[in-house]
Amino acid sequence: MITISGVSHSFGGVHALDGIDLEVGEHEFVAVIGRSGCGKSTLLRLVAGLLSPSAGEILVAGSPVTRPRGDVSVMFQRPALLPWRTVLANVLLPAEVLGLGDQRDRAHELLELAGLGGFEKRLPHELSGGMQQRVSLCRSLIQSPRVMLVDEPFSALDAITRTELSEELQRVQLARPRAVVFVTHSIDEAVLLADRIVVLSPRPGRIHRVVEVDLPRPRALGQVELDEVSRELRGLLATA
Amino acid sequence: MRAALPVLGLLAIIGLWWLATIVFGIEPLLVPSPADVVVSFLELPGYLLEQTLITLWEAVSGFALSIVIGVPLALLIVGSSVLERMFYPLLVALNAVPKVAIAPIVVVWFGFGISSKVLMVVLVCIFPIVISTASGMKSTPGELVELFRSLDATRTHEFFKLRLWHALPQIFVGLKVSITLAVIGAVIGEFVGADAGLGYVITVSGGSADTSLAFAAMALLAVISVALFYLLTWAERKLVPWSEEHRVL
Ligand SMILES: Nc1ncnc2c1ncn2[C@@H]1O[C@H](COP(=O)(O)OP(=O)(O)O)[C@@H](O)[C@H]1O
Numbered sequence: 001m002i003t004i005s006g007v008s009h010s011f012g013g014v015h016a017l018d019g020i021d022l023e024v025g026e027h028e029f030v031a032v033i034g035r036s037g038c039g040k041s042t043l044l045r046l047v048a049g050l051l052s053p054s055a056g057e058i059l060v061a062g063s064p065v066t067r068p069r070g071d072v073s074v075m076f077q078r079p080a081l082l083p084w085r086t087v088l089a090n091v092l093l094p095a096e097v098l099g100l101g102d103q104r105d106r107a108h109e110l111l112e113l114a115g116l117g118g119f120e121k122r123l124p125h126e127l128s129g130g131m132q133q134r135v136s137l138c139r140s141l142i143q144s145p146r147v148m149l150v151d152e153p154f155s156a157l158d159a160i161t162r163t164e165l166s167e168e169l170q171r172v173q174l175a176r177p178r179a180v181v182f183v184t185h186s187i188d189e190a191v192l193l194a195d196r197i198v199v200l201s202p203r204p205g206r207i208h209r210v211v212e213v214d215l216p217r218p219r220a221l222g223q224v225e226l227d228e229v230s231r232e233l234r235g236l237l238a239t240a
Numbered sequence: 241m242r243a244a245l246p247v248l249g250l251l252a253i254i255g256l257w258w259l260a261t262i263v264f265g266i267e268p269l270l271v272p273s274p275a276d277v278v279v280s281f282l283e284l285p286g287y288l289l290e291q292t293l294i295t296l297w298e299a300v301s302g303f304a305l306s307i308v309i310g311v312p313l314a315l316l317i318v319g320s321s322v323l324e325r326m327f328y329p330l331l332v333a334l335n336a337v338p339k340v341a342i343a344p345i346v347v348v349w350f351g352f353g354i355s356s357k358v359l360m361v362v363l364v365c366i367f368p369i370v371i372s373t374a375s376g377m378k379s380t381p382g383e384l385v386e387l388f389r390s391l392d393a394t395r396t397h398e399f400f401k402l403r404l405w406h407a408l409p410q411i412f413v414g415l416k417v418s419i420t421l422a423v424i425g426a427v428i429g430e431f432v433g434a435d436a437g438l439g440y441v442i443t444v445s446g447g448s449a450d451t452s453l454a455f456a457a458m459a460l461l462a463v464i465s466v467a468l469f470y471l472l473t474w475a476e477r478k479l480v481p482w483s484e485e486h487r488v489l
């Protein structure tokens with residue numbers, strides 16, 4: 001679904017990414033992990049078409065990425081909800097902007113599944129951080145994306161809420177698998193969710209190693225089988 | 241209780257004023273007592289209310305016109321850096337010119353009637369509206385702009401579904417500044433050349449040394465300003481329920 005070949009990117013003098021090659025399958029969940037500043041967000045922006053690479057090429061569903069497209073959704077670190085829109089209207093925003101027609105039934109369904117039934121008419125400031133991020137997740141699903149790009153979505157949340165939301169994301173992916181690129185600096189989240197984990201080394205960002213996570217699903221945080229992979233990743237990150 | 245406090249403050253000031261006129265034996269010609277002012281009003285209530293409505297109409301229509309012109313102007317300024325560079329300095333210059341100095345020319349051009357007053361109101365109101373709208377739109381958080389970019393949103397979507405909404409709380413700050421200026425603008429226009437309105441009443445009463453009538457007119461001006469201001473505050477609460485602004489106030 002996503003083909004990244006020989007992609008490098010510099011901001012002026014800052015060499016952020018160097019020679020990235022990566023394939024993401026149609027139903028594959030790929031986590032990208034690495035220290036802050038190693039170019040994870042830049043990689044997502046490139047795939048999203050928000051930036052164009054200084055070198056190399058990115059294909060999504062076989063066509064080169066030149067600008068953002070409707071079948072690719074982006075979920076950000078912060079919920080990025082519009083404070084004047086109700087929860088429901090926030091979820092419907094992509095449908096409006098992309099001209100997808102009336103998606104209200106689908107929005108209600110998504111909110112119900114995310115445990116937000118009954119909150120449709122609330123404004124974002126009336127919700128907790130975790131609930132806001134759930135709304136943001138529903139919003140990124142309303143357009144039925146083929147590709148989901150997720151940038152450290154839970155890093156601003158407390159540990160308990162993080163766990164809940166990671167499990168929520170696992171449920172979403174099991175219910176309807178998509179191509180997902182999930183940026184995180186949490187090893188546990190990566191191991192819980194990913195089919196493959198890409199470890200980036202910093203300055204400039206290069207692929208240090210790719211780790212397959214061949215464990216049955218659903219997985220649960222704290223499960224002993226995950227520990228071995230976590231340990232391996234911790235070692236890799238230390239040498240990255 | 242909270243609603244009663246401003247009234248209490250007002251009564252205290254009126255009481256002190258009254259006391260001062262008695263204790264210091266101030267000539268009613270210089271400073272009339274509150275009673276004199278009320279008497280003045282009661283002598284000509286119909287006339288004074290009519291003048292009040294004229295000034296009110298000038299202020300409100302000028303204010304409305306400022307919104308109708310100012311908001312699109314801000315959209316243009318934010319939308320195009322070329323237009324911004326062309327017209328922003330001009331706007332600042334226009335605002336820097338003392339409006340009192342422009343007023344006589346405006347009256348010469350537009351006559352003694354209402355249109356010269358409305359134009360004066362627009363001249364004082366438009367700047368805060370343009371500035372607050374433009375700066376509100378420009379201060380849209382990067383993450384929200386990026387969200388719209390990621391949806392491949394058009395400029396129209398970005399402006400009307402994002403930036404303008406984000407600017408609304410700040411627009412209201414500008415509107416609240418403007419609405420008090422609006423009354424001042426109308427009165428300046430009336431001072432310079434008019435045959436009606438509260439500013440005209442004040443000029444005339446000055447000529448005939450009827451200080452308490454001038455005070456009555458000023459009191460009516462204050463009433464209009466305060467009423468318009470709180471009307472806007474009320475509208476803001478209704479229209480911008482997500483704003484932090486009135487949670488602080
Ligand atoms: N818009 C930008 N302009 C200049 N430099 C940038 C910009 N965005 C990111 N960078 C630089 O590129 C590098 C990678 O950034 P980023 O992709 O945000 O890292 P990460 O998401 O892994 O923390 C950093 O050194 C950062 O300072």
Ligand SMILES: [Mg+2]
Binds near residue numbers: 040041042151
């Ligand atoms: Mg980042």
